[in-house]
Amino acid sequence: MQPTTVNIADVTIPVSGLTCASCVGHVREALEEQPGVTAANVNLVTREAKVSFNPGDTSVETLVEAIRSRGYGAELPVVRASLAEEQTAQEKAQAEEYNDLRRKAIASGALGAVAMVLSMPLMSGGDHLTHGGGDPILGPLMNLVEPPMRTAMPWLYSIDPTVLKWVLLTLTVAVMGWAGRQFYTRAWTAFRHRTADMNTLIAVGTGAAFVYSLAATIAPDFFVRHGVPAEVYYEAVAMIIALVLTGNALESRARGKTSEALKKMLLLQPAQARVLRNGAEVDVPAGEVQGGEVVLVRPGERVPVDGIVIEGRSAVDESMLTGEPVPVQKEVGDKVIGGTLNRLGSLRYRATAVGAAGMLSQIVKLMREAQASRAPMQKLADRISAVFVPIVISISIATFVTWLLVAPEAGLVRALSAAVAVLIIACPCAVGLAVPTAVTVAIGRGAQAGVLFKGGEALEKLHGVDTILLDKTGTITQGRPSVTRVAAAAGFSEDTVLATAAAVERLSEHPLAEAVVIAAEERALVSSPAGDFDAVPGLGASAIVEGRRVLIGNQRLMESREIAPTAFLATAEEFAATGATPVFVAIDGLLAGVIAISDPIKPTSAAAIKKLRIKGLRVVMLTGDRKTTALAVARMVGIDEVVAGVLPEGKVAEVKRLQQEGRRVAMVGDGVNDAPALAQADAGLSMASGSDIASEASDVTLMRSDLEAAVSAIDLSNRALRVMKQNLAWAFLYNVIGIPVAAGALYAAFDLLLTPVLASVAMALSSFSVVSNSLRLRR
Amino acid sequence: MLQLLILIVGLAAIAWVNWYFFMAPKAAVMAKASASGSQEVTITVEGGYSPSVVRAKKGQPLRLIFDRKEKSPCSDEVVISEFGVRRFLKPFEKTVIDVTPTKAGTFEFACGMSMLRGQIEVEG
Numbered sequence: 001m002q003p004t005t006v007n008i009a010d011v012t013i014p015v016s017g018l019t020c021a022s023c024v025g026h027v028r029e030a031l032e033e034q035p036g037v038t039a040a041n042v043n044l045v046t047r048e049a050k051v052s053f054n055p056g057d058t059s060v061e062t063l064v065e066a067i068r069s070r071g072y073g074a075e076l077p078v079v080r081a082s083l084a085e086e087q088t089a090q091e092k093a094q095a096e097e098y099n100d101l102r103r104k105a106i107a108s109g110a111l112g113a114v115a116m117v118l119s120m121p122l123m124s125g126g127d128h129l130t131h132g133g134g135d136p137i138l139g140p141l142m143n144l145v146e147p148p149m150r151t152a153m154p155w156l157y158s159i160d161p162t163v164l165k166w167v168l169l170t171l172t173v174a175v176m177g178w179a180g181r182q183f184y185t186r187a188w189t190a191f192r193h194r195t196a197d198m199n200t201l202i203a204v205g206t207g208a209a210f211v212y213s214l215a216a217t218i219a220p221d222f223f224v225r226h227g228v229p230a231e232v233y234y235e236a237v238a239m240i241i242a243l244v245l246t247g248n249a250l251e252s253r254a255r256g257k258t259s260e261a262l263k264k265m266l267l268l269q270p271a272q273a274r275v276l277r278n279g280a281e282v283d284v285p286a287g288e289v290q291g292g293e294v295v296l297v298r299p300g301e302r303v304p305v306d307g308i309v310i311e312g313r314s315a316v317d318e319s320m321l322t323g324e325p326v327p328v329q330k331e332v333g334d335k336v337i338g339g340t341l342n343r344l345g346s347l348r349y350r351a352t353a354v355g356a357a358g359m360l361s362q363i364v365k366l367m368r369e370a371q372a373s374r375a376p377m378q379k380l381a382d383r384i385s386a387v388f389v390p391i392v393i394s395i396s397i398a399t400f401v402t403w404l405l406v407a408p409e410a411g412l413v414r415a416l417s418a419a420v421a422v423l424i425i426a427c428p429c430a431v432g433l434a435v436p437t438a439v440t441v442a443i444g445r446g447a448q449a450g451v452l453f454k455g456g457e458a459l460e461k462l463h464g465v466d467t468i469l470l471d472k473t474g475t476i477t478q479g480r481p482s483v484t485r486v487a488a489a490a491g492f493s494e495d496t497v498l499a500t501a502a503a504v505e506r507l508s509e510h511p512l513a514e515a516v517v518i519a520a521e522e523r524a525l526v527s528s529p530a531g532d533f534d535a536v537p538g539l540g541a542s543a544i545v546e547g548r549r550v551l552i553g554n555q556r557l558m559e560s561r562e563i564a565p566t567a568f569l570a571t572a573e574e575f576a577a578t579g580a581t582p583v584f585v586a587i588d589g590l591l592a593g594v595i596a597i598s599d600p601i602k603p604t605s606a607a608a609i610k611k612l613r614i615k616g617l618r619v620v621m622l623t624g625d626r627k628t629t630a631l632a633v634a635r636m637v638g639i640d641e642v643v644a645g646v647l648p649e650g651k652v653a654e655v656k657r658l659q660q661e662g663r664r665v666a667m668v669g670d671g672v673n674d675a676p677a678l679a680q681a682d683a684g685l686s687m688a689s690g691s692d693i694a695s696e697a698s699d700v701t702l703m704r705s706d707l708e709a710a711v712s713a714i715d716l717s718n719r720a721l722r723v724m725k726q727n728l729a730w731a732f733l734y735n736v737i738g739i740p741v742a743a744g745a746l747y748a749a750f751d752l753l754l755t756p757v758l759a760s761v762a763m764a765l766s767s768f769s770v771v772s773n774s775l776r777l778r779r
Numbered sequence: 780m781l782q783l784l785i786l787i788v789g790l791a792a793i794a795w796v797n798w799y800f801f802m803a804p805k806a807a808v809m810a811k812a813s814a815s816g817s818q819e820v821t822i823t824v825e826g827g828y829s830p831s832v833v834r835a836k837k838g839q840p841l842r843l844i845f846d847r848k849e850k851s852p853c854s855d856e857v858v859i860s861e862f863g864v865r866r867f868l869k870p871f872e873k874t875v876i877d878v879t880p881t882k883a884g885t886f887e888f889a890c891g892m893s894m895l896r897g898q899i900e901v902e903g
Contacts, residue, residue: 097852389800390799
């Protein structure tokens with residue numbers, strides 16, 4: 001006897017309920033009793049059973065059941081495929097599917113064409129009602145082709161019709177059994193589950209035509225005796241299968257393209273990373289880089305994981321993640337993002353976020369979730385899809401019965417042709433694909449431009465807005481304020497004012513605070529640490545510095561503490577008129593000075609705001625700053641509606657107020673401070689800050705803090721909605737018009753009938769055109 | 780007489796089609812609790828989902844094992860919008876999807892095109 005080699009598989013099964021050593025024995029016994037198990041080890045500590053077995057004799061499921069039958073808990077081990085692996089598997093399946101469909105479509109098309117030619121002699125002479133008569137395209141075509149064919153191939157016309165019928169039967173069975181087989185098997189499994197889909201329609205349609213033809217081939221006398229022409233429709237069956245397969249192949253390829261953006265995102269992740277380990281540079285798989293490790297990137301290489309630069313200087317192309325066209329300068333202390341392209345210099349950086357925490361992984365996760373979401377517009381399509389096929393079958397039956405009852409002559413033939421045409425022309429796929437393909441493509445396109453939509457609903461929400469609220473700091477301006485001027489009261493020096501203010505601001509998290517601290521450091525001013533710090537939201541802060549109570553904040557803070565800012569009001573106004581924010585400093589109840597902090601406007605803001613206004617949006621600037629500052633900034637960027645001096649709660653109220661006016665409001669702000677207003681708005685757009693890109697409150701995350709990204713988001717949402725509506729309209733109208741015409745609604749008035757073959761052309765094109773229309777969003 | 784017969788047969792056929800696809804009851808299956816406190820159910824994917832109605836308890840992790848026994852592209856993706864899931868199901872393999880229902884109600888799962896559908900009924 002030849003020794004046979006068997007593949008032994010190993011599996012680790014999580015087991016629960018193991019309380020003692022004897023339990024371990026029980027579980028091991030249960031496993032070893034199973035046929036095909038070669039070794040079983042149960043670990044009480046890790047609560048796992050490691051089993052080696054022959055997959056030919058048993059399965060993991062059986063092993064799990066065996067453990068459970070002894071009263072212990074066991075679970076199927078989960079093999080977690082990475083996103084990239086899953087994507088690759090899906091692509092592979094789609095490519096196989098496309099190749100298979102294409103091969104079958106070409107072969108069955110060739111056979112169908114042969115069948116068409118062979119059936120010509122059968123149609124001539126007789127009343128070829130269903131082969132072309134009444135059909136607006138095939139009818140005249142037939143009349144055109146037939147006479148020259150008769151001259152070119154006289155031998156064809158001398159073949160005995162019975163022989164021709166049997167040849168056609170063989171050809172058709174071959175097409176149905178090989179290329180068309182999938183329609184019948186899938187229709188049957190669906191039927192068993194009490195569902196029906198496109199396959200059901202094709203299977204029933206071609207099946208009915210085939211059965212009729214078969215009967216006419218076997219027992220033609222029976223038909224003639226009952227006054228029905230013994231016609232066969234084999235060529236129609238073969239052509240329908242060929243055409244529907246062609247449509248499916250086109251659709252399959254187009255559908256594969258809808259998720260191209262996601263594929264590209266996944267490809268951004270480099271496989272390898274060069275890290276410093278024990279003083280040596282080593283190449284490791286990017287997935288194995290640990291947080292805190294030092295990573296090296298050379299010019300032209302992709303940044304493997306997120307991190308902060310510790311050495312070197314370079315320009316990094318981040319366009320693939322943020323849509324920012326110009327490479328970003330990186331130096332020590334700057335953040336780099338995994339997946340971006342290092343251009344010129346070499347960088348050393350410390351890895352911060354690795355694996356799933358990395359920015360790229362988060363973007364991909366967000367994209368997948370977004371593409372999984374259902375747009376509200378989908379609901380109608382869903383409701384129709386759910387009932388579509390059974391209703392079409394009902395219409396087809398009604399068509400058949402009606403023709404039988406009312407047709408003056410050859411009722412059965414017409415009835416069959418029309419009923420089959422109804423089944424074939426109906427296209428549930430176009431309805432089902434209309435919205436999801438548009439959502440998938442739009443979300444992919446958005447991600448490539450640095451605009452992450454939360455889902456289909458976010459696309460829809462943004463489309464309807466007529467008013468857009470822009471937060472000033474960090475949205476219109478750079479959000480990196482700096483001290484531009486300092487004015488001191490009599491008895492105080494500018495340096496004292498700045499140093500004292502910096503001592504307090506060092507403890508504050510307010511965006512303006514940093515500017516004061518930096519300015520003090522630049523002037524090399526030293527002050528002792530502050531204590532007893534107290535932040536007053538929306539107003540400022542107070543603390544004790546060198547035993548003195550220091551108050552720093554806006555005019556309102558001063559007034560609330562009964563410190564009259566009168567002496568500095570004119571200076572403050574002067575600062576504000578240039579777009580700077582005046583910050584008052586009081587020491588021990590006396591006004592010490594005013595600091596002008598100005599936040600430069602982003603270079604793209606004015607142009608973006610102009611674009612928003614051209615779109616007909618009402619643009620409103622929202623800020624906690626004083627009115628003069630706000631108006632100055634507004635004037636510079638071309639906004640004439642400003643709501644100034646609002647506290648964080650005030651922003652929510654402002655959104656509500658506009659909503660009560662009947663406006664549909666979009667809000668652009670940062671995801672942290674503006675979260676409540678973003679959530680209240682009809683559509684919230686947050687500028688990505690830090691590494692957390694999935695702000696709970698917002699519908700859209702803008703990967704670059706640039707108002708142009710908001711313009712792109714609105715553009716994309718408008719285009720996506722237009723495509724969705726076109727798709728839905730097309731899919732509905734196509735069916736609403738196509739089905740009655742196929743049933744013969746226009747026959748009485750215009751003598752117009754569609755043959756099933758023409759119906760199949762229309763059907764094949766209809767779902768393909770829906771997907772193609774969605775693909776336009778890629779640009 | 781013949782005409783009347785045709786009419787009756789036709790109407791009966793329509794009635795049967797609608798009953799078969801819409802009215803006939805669909806069996807619901809309760810997710811089985813496993814030892815670790817999670818609930819688990821295997822759903823066969825073949826021209827549809829069976830069971831197509833899954834019952835589960837609120838607040839406990841629910842493991843859905845989609846056992847796809849075909850390669851028809853109609854079923855190549857499963858979407859559970861409520862949980863933000865869109866997953867590719869490898870043909871002739873099992874795909875495990877873990878979710879935790881946090882509220883009671885009926886949530887739909889469907890194929891990528893919404894033609895094949897099933898429901899998760901979460902009990903409070």
